[in-house]
Amino acid sequence: MDIFLLPAFFGGxxxxxxxxxxxxxxxxxxGGGRLEKELARITAAPLSALAFGTVVTAAAQSSSAVxxxxxxxxxxGIIELENAAGVIAGANIGTTVTAxxxxxxxxxxxxxxxxxxxxxxxxxxxAIAGIFPVMISKNTKWQNTGNALLGFAALMYGMELMKxxxxxxxxxxxxKSLLTAFDNPMISVLAGALFTALVQSSSASxxxxxxxxxxxxxxxxxxxxxxxxxxxxxCFTAFLATIGATRNAKxxxxxxxxxxxxxxxxxxxxxxxxxxxxxFSSRNASAVMIAVIHTxxxxxxxxxxxxxxxxxxxxxxxxxxxxxx
Numbered sequence: 587m588d589i590f591l592l593p594a595f596f597g598g599x600x601x602x603x604x605x606x607x608x609x610x611x612x613x614x615x616x617g618g619g620r621l622e623k624e625l626a627r628i629t630a631a632p633l634s635a636l637a638f639g640t641v642v643t644a645a646a647q648s649s650s651a652v653x654x655x656x657x658x659x660x661x662x663g664i665i666e667l668e669n670a671a672g673v674i675a676g677a678n679i680g681t682t683v684t685a686x687x688x689x690x691x692x693x694x695x696x697x698x699x700x701x702x703x704x705x706x707x708x709x710x711x712x713a714i715a716g717i718f719p720v721m722i723s724k725n726t727k728w729q730n731t732g733n734a735l736l737g738f739a740a741l742m743y744g745m746e747l748m749k750x751x752x753x754x755x756x757x758x759x760x761x762k763s764l765l766t767a768f769d770n771p772m773i774s775v776l777a778g779a780l781f782t783a784l785v786q787s788s789s790a791s792x793x794x795x796x797x798x799x800x801x802x803x804x805x806x807x808x809x810x811x812x813x814x815x816x817x818x819x820x821c822f823t824a825f826l827a828t829i830g831a832t833r834n835a836k837x838x839x840x841x842x843x844x845x846x847x848x849x850x851x852x853x854x855x856x857x858x859x860x861x862x863x864x865x866f867s868s869r870n871a872s873a874v875m876i877a878v879i880h881t882x883x884x885x886x887x888x889x890x891x892x893x894x895x896x897x898x899x900x901x902x903x904x905x906x907x908x909x910x911x
Contacts, residue, residue, distance in 0.1 A: 682884060809871035
């Protein structure tokens with residue numbers, strides 16, 4: 587094995603994380619500070635909060651950024667937990683957009699438009715489109731747009747670099763042994779959570795899982811628990827944001843964790859029930875399938891818990907009304 591393969595893989599991860607950070611920051615700058623105000627206004631209605639959290643996170647490409655904003659608003663006393671809950675559920679759905687973008691690496695087609703969506707082809711196109719506003723324009727919005735495109739190009743390039751470096755791993759006996767060690771779903775959930783907490787991005791860890799699936803056989807019974815762990819591990823960023831914060835902010839971060847953990851438990855039960863009926867867990871998980879599972883997990887979790895959001899909001903309103911009286 588090439589001695590530079592491992593540093594090249596982590597170099598690809600660095601490009602991926604750097605690109606995601608630049609893209610997220612530039613998109614938030616384009617919002618001009620309006621994001622926090624809109625969050626505070628719309629969270630009063632749970633269903634609109636769910637939709638808003640999905641759209642905003644899909645645009646900003648970071649559920650961590652949205653949940654950190656929520657903890658900040660809760661710390662300032664602007665929103666309560668029952669109002670923030672819908673946005674958190676929506677943020678979890680919106681963050682899966684990155685997985686869909688990176689899943690294009692697994693597309694096999696002669697169609698020119700589908701091929702243009704592949705990371706190796708889309709990255710240079712985004713870089714070319716982004717460099718001109720940065721180098722030529724003096725307008726802040728155009729510069730932020732250019733930086734967002736350059737960040738996206740770095741993200742796509744990192745994905746492609748990780749995929750190419752992961753390809754030789756498929757022939758390594760040690761790597762195959764590592765994957766079989768994840769047959770225990772609890773170990774897989776823990777591994778996904780710990781790695782995501784380390785890189786502080788479920789999108790990044792999902793991208794790495796997709797790059798591995800493109801290079802080595804990865805069964806659904808291994809991939810599904812890891813994806814659930816990734817969604818749990820992303821809660822670590824919100825916990826960091828609550829250091830020294832008020833009790834209200836800590837409640838929001840705790841809810842984010844329990845929401846994903848409880849959703850993971852429900853999804854795992856449904857997965858194994860379905861597997862006992864149709865026996866599909868031994869099938870290979872493609873990059874597209876990983877994106878599907880990532881989205882499906884967050885949608886199912888939101889649908890299961892939205893009724894509880896509505897009840898908790900009504901209960902909180904009733905308690906406040908009784909307190910005022």
